[in-house]
């Protein structure tokens with residue numbers, strides 16, 4: 001099972017088992033992880049599932065598409081490794097990935 005660590009802005013960590021094929025956002029919601037809202041349910045229209053990845057895992061993933069880039073530009077505090085977690089599908093290669101949440105999703 002792929003393990004993903006979600007890190008709140010205050011450093012609190014939540015390590016969860018992630019089912020392959022699910023979105024990272026869905027895994028966080030299903031496990032009651034605080035720090036995201038995911039208001040649009042993964043339809044790429046809200047950006048409240050914004051998280052920061054480690055460079056290593058960011059580089060493993062396909063690049064964000066134009067719509068995701070546009071939404072990321074509108075987040076409060078984007079970083080070079082920012083992603084919308086509803087657009088990341090869990091695969092075994094993501095085992096050990098840490099996703100940090102921003103201080104605020106708004």
Ligand code: FES
Pocket residue numbers: 025037038039040041042043044045046047048049084085086087
């Ligand atoms: Fe809305 Fe990801 S949940 S963009």
